[in-house]
Amino acid sequence: MTVTDTTRDTGADTGSDTGRGTVPGAATRALLAQNDAHVAHNYHPLDVVIAHAEGAVVTDLDGREHLDFLAGYSATNFGHHHPVLVEAARAQLDRVTLTSRAFHHDQLAPFAAGLAALVGKQTVLPMNTGAEAVESGIKVARKWGYEVKGVPDGQAEIVVMAGNFHGRTTTVVGFSDDPDARDGFGPFAPGFRTVPYGDLEALAAAITPRTVAVLLEPIQGEAGVLIPPAGWLPGVRALCTAHDVLLIADEIQSGLGRTGRTLACEHEGVVADLYLLGKALGGGIVPVSAVVGDADVLGVLRPGTHGSTFGGNALASAVGRAVVGLLATGDYQRRAAELGARMRARLDALLGEGLVGVRSRGLWAGIDIDPALGTGREVCHRLADYGVLAKDTHGSTLRFAPPIVITESQLDHGLDQLERVLADLRR
CATH class of the missing domain: 3.90.1150.10 (Aspartate Aminotransferase, domain 1)
Incomplete structure (x- = not known):
């Protein structure tokens, strides 16, 4: 193809x-x-x-x-009005668009299976917007830290990067250093430590026994398409592995074909524990986002701990399946x-x-x-x-x-x- x-x-x-x-x-x-x-x-x-x-x-x-x-x-990585994506949406509009997650529908499971296979993981948590994916990743990391790593309840820390852009919710802007995004919206949630982007020594110094995750963009888009020094991302991966810390890669802008690979992490052979995906996942037609990881991480979520009325809806899943199909060709x-x-x-x-x-x-x-x-x-x-x-x-x-x-x-x-x-x- x-x-x-x-x-x-x-x-x-x-x-x-x-x-x-x-x-x-x-x-x-x-x-x-x-x-x-x-x-x-x-x-x-x-x-x-x-x-x-x-x-x-x-x-x-x-x-x-x-x-x-x-x-x-x-x-709109695949352009405006892509015929394959538009046809997938039109076909689903004639069938069913929303059931809520109170019931199953026939599009979510194949969408999740295809997306997981595309990025080499097992489990997908479907959401709607990129900011929701980031918030969900933070929740999963904290829950994993308490239940699996054994961090005392309420003490989890996540290390983030200076110059980051992960959305505009109050949690996320709380660890932003962009005054336009941050000023006037406090008080902010605690539990985040900021280090310079690309500085491995600073990251190593920031990790403590309470650290549950490192959240980063493999390429910082809003900051001006900043690419970290060669070897930094593998170094982050090694530190996370050594300290039993989750590596969360925000690939909402950099992922799904933009950089010449399915994921920007692939350029340096790095595998994250959680990938945050969005934007292109909806083909420019509907908002679709996802947290993708292995079952031993996303498995900390159980019924009632997290949800979304529209997350994983039938229309979004049908379009997402079509997007995955386009990317699967390479x-x-x-x-x-x-x-x-x-x-x-x-x-x-x-x-x-x-x-x-x-x-x-x-x-x-x-x-x-x-x-x-x-x-x-x-x-x-x-x-x-x-x-x-x-x-x-x-x-x-x-x-x-x-x-x-x-x-x-x-x-x-x-x-x-x-x-x-x-x-x-x-x-």
Whole structure:
């Protein structure tokens, strides 16, 4: 089986050449005004209103086409409106969507079995959002620490990384060092110790007999696609094994094909005790997340200890099964690796030409713009005017993560626009 190409190869014609300062049409302006009046202002999106999407191309309300270079923070790894995933959802909509977990349905068991096999584990705890998967992983680790490791009740500690992003629940932001996420939302839950990302000595010093887990992102996405030093992840695995501590890998953004492997941990041959998955697991259609591990860890959960009305619902399970089927071929992982190498070569050529740093793995890159040229937000506005949608983070850093189904010519065209914007800024 080969990757289904759901993207029209519009090449250099994608994104009309209107120059900077494109004026939104009347319908777009009306919707933006309605958004400002009635939607909580917890996001600051670009002034683009998307009305249709196919593959790597999104079309706004004014009829302008744009290349999607964010892919919903990896939620649409397989592109928008992927025919296999859409058909799985449509077929299930005609059958049953929700039973609650009070009853069985015929989609959950095969979904769980397939997902467990895909990542080399035994057991799946289905949830809905990535933040729920993280919260569930924390609960499982604490329960395991008390019942299996023998940590005194109420004293479990989890070591986390500086610069982390694991969601926005009150528990999670309590161990975030991002003031926008944290400030004004306390008091926070105790039981977390923070160490510098990539510092093995600091991690070793932080582990105590009360430590039940180390929670980390194999690649820190929100921080700017930060990749730890080679050997750090295997070192973390060794420390966890030596101290009887669970290694929890948050692969919500990095997993499911984005980095050229099914899981980012695979790049260094590391096997975590628990994987946290989400985003791409729902194919961009429904929210689906999961904690995946072996039975001796997830087995600490018993009826009544954890649950979710919608977690593992029939519609989500059907879409999740289709996602697992796509990844089981290995074609998407190989495509992400090949296109990622092409993207990296193009980005490296721009170092010194407006870029001061590039980090990438697979089809995922953190790109540091020379601060003298402008902020990441300003660059995103200019890219949008040239028909490319991307997202900034931490001042002058951009994240590029186009859908894996993007064509070579579309990828090249999007990178051409980055080169064009940088040239504009250097003038």
